[in-house]
Amino acid sequence: MSIDSTVTHVVAALALVITASSALGAVARKLRQPSVIGQLFAGIALGPSLLGLAPGGAYETLFPDQIKPILTSLAQVALVLFLFAVGYELDLGQLRNRGAVTAVSLSGFAIPMLIGAGIVLLYSGGFRSANGGHPIDATFTLYMAVALSITAVPVLASIIRDQGLAGTRPATIAMAAAGVIDALSWPVLAVALIGGEDGSLRAWSLKVALLAAYILVMFVVVRPALKWWMHRPGALMANHVPVAAALALASAWATSALGLHVIFGALLAGIIMPRQSDGAPDSQVLRPLQETGGLLLPVFFTISGMSVQLNGLHASDLVLLLVICAAAMVGKVTAGALSARGGARLPWRDSLLIGVLLNTRGLTELIVLNVGLQAGVIGPRLYALLVVMALFTTAATGPLIGPLYRPAGASPAGPVGTGPDDEQQTPEQRPGSGQAPAVDAEPTPQP
Numbered sequence: 001m002s003i004d005s006t007v008t009h010v011v012a013a014l015a016l017v018i019t020a021s022s023a024l025g026a027v028a029r030k031l032r033q034p035s036v037i038g039q040l041f042a043g044i045a046l047g048p049s050l051l052g053l054a055p056g057g058a059y060e061t062l063f064p065d066q067i068k069p070i071l072t073s074l075a076q077v078a079l080v081l082f083l084f085a086v087g088y089e090l091d092l093g094q095l096r097n098r099g100a101v102t103a104v105s106l107s108g109f110a111i112p113m114l115i116g117a118g119i120v121l122l123y124s125g126g127f128r129s130a131n132g133g134h135p136i137d138a139t140f141t142l143y144m145a146v147a148l149s150i151t152a153v154p155v156l157a158s159i160i161r162d163q164g165l166a167g168t169r170p171a172t173i174a175m176a177a178a179g180v181i182d183a184l185s186w187p188v189l190a191v192a193l194i195g196g197e198d199g200s201l202r203a204w205s206l207k208v209a210l211l212a213a214y215i216l217v218m219f220v221v222v223r224p225a226l227k228w229w230m231h232r233p234g235a236l237m238a239n240h241v242p243v244a245a246a247l248a249l250a251s252a253w254a255t256s257a258l259g260l261h262v263i264f265g266a267l268l269a270g271i272i273m274p275r276q277s278d279g280a281p282d283s284q285v286l287r288p289l290q291e292t293g294g295l296l297l298p299v300f301f302t303i304s305g306m307s308v309q310l311n312g313l314h315a316s317d318l319v320l321l322l323v324i325c326a327a328a329m330v331g332k333v334t335a336g337a338l339s340a341r342g343g344a345r346l347p348w349r350d351s352l353l354i355g356v357l358l359n360t361r362g363l364t365e366l367i368v369l370n371v372g373l374q375a376g377v378i379g380p381r382l383y384a385l386l387v388v389m390a391l392f393t394t395a396a397t398g399p400l401i402g403p404l405y406r407p408a409g410a411s412p413a414g415p416v417g418t419g420p421d422d423e424q425q426t427p428e429q430r431p432g433s434g435q436a437p438a439v440d441a442e443p444t445p446q447p
Helices: 003-030 035-045 058-062 065-089 092-096 100-122 124-130 138-147 153-162 169-193 201-231 237-257 262-272 283-306 317-343 348-358 362-374 380-404 420-424 433-440
Strands: none
Touching: 003 035, 003 058, 003 065, 003 283, 035 283, 035 362, 035 380, 065 237, 065 262, 065 283, 100 124, 100 138, 100 169, 100 317, 100 348, 124 317, 124 380, 138 169, 138 362, 153 169, 153 348, 153 362, 153 380, 169 262, 169 317, 169 348, 169 362, 201 237, 201 262, 237 262, 237 283, 283 362, 317 348, 317 380, 348 380, 362 380
C-alpha cells in the first residue's frame, strides 16, 4: 500500500470511527447511560465480531492491517493527553483526609482487590483456560486485583449529573473516594507490570529502582524548572499548552522506555505540572488538552472494541464471566456500603447508593484492560470477558440508583467527616470536597 493510499484509508477510517462513536454515544445518553457505553459498542460493531461477519470483506477493506498501527498510535496519543489531564486534576491532598472519604476509599480499593486475587486463586483453572496460555502467576493475580478495584471518575461524574445526584452527600463521598481509589490504583498497577517479560527478582528490582529515580527527578528537578519557566518575567500564558503537551509526551516516552505503559508517564507529568497559586489546575492548560484528548478518544474505544473477539469465546467462558461480574459487583457494593455505614454512619439506603456508584468502571477500566492486553498479562479471550464485565457493571449503575435515590428526601451535600469538628468546616475544608466541584461545575468534554 502506497503512502497516499495509507493516508486515504486512515482519513476515511477516522471519519467513520468518529461518526459511529458520536452517534452511538448519543444513543447511549438517550437511554440514560454513559456515552462510553455506546462508544465502546461502536468499536465492537466496527471490529471483527460484527463488521468482520459482513460479506465481501468489508472489515478488511475499511480497516486493512497497514493502518491499524497508525490508529493504535493515535489512540495512545489520545490516552497520553487524557491521562495527563486526569493527573493534573488529581488532588493528592485527599490521601491525607480522614473520616468517611478515607474509610470508603480504602475499603473500596482493598476489598475488591482481595476478592479479585481470591477468585484467581480459587478458580485458577477457569482463568488458565480463558487466558490463552498466559501464565497465572503473581503478576497476573495482582493485575486482576487492580482490575476489579477500579472506579472511573469521569464516567461517575457524568452519571451523577444525569441522575440528578449532584450536591448530595452520597455523591460527594463517592466522587472523592473514586479520586483516591484512582490515585492508589495506578501505582499498584505499575508495580504489577514493571517486571515485563523477564519476571526475575533482579530485573524487577532494577526497574523499580529506575522508576523511583525517574519519579524523584520529576519532582525535584523537572517540577521546579517548570515553575520557573512558567512564572518567569515576560512569560505568556499561551506558551503553557505546548509545554504541557511536550511534557506529557516526553514523560510517556520515558516510562515506556522503562518497560511500563505510556499512561504512567502521562499521569506523572500531570501530577507534577505546576498549578495556580490557589492550588487549582490552570483551565487555560487543562481545557485544550481535555478537548484534544476527548476528540481522539473514539479511536481508543474503536481499537478497544476491535480487540474484543466475541466469536472466539467458548461456552465454558460463561461461567468465568459470571464469576468475574459477581465478584466485581459484590466487592464494590459491599465495600462501599459497609464502610459508609460504619465510617460515616449514613443510612443503609445512602450507604448502598455509595457502593453502587463506586461500581462504575467505564473508561478507566478499559485503559487498564488495554494495558494488560498489550503487556501480555491477559489474552484476547479474557480481555473480551473483562470488557463485558466493565460494560455490564457500568450500565447497571443507572438502573440500580433508581430504587435507592429519593429526590424529595435527598440529603444536601454535607460534611463528609465523622467528628463534631467536621460539622463546622466549610466546603473547601471538608475532606474529599476537592472532587465535589467536578460534579456541580459546568460539564467539561468527557468521553
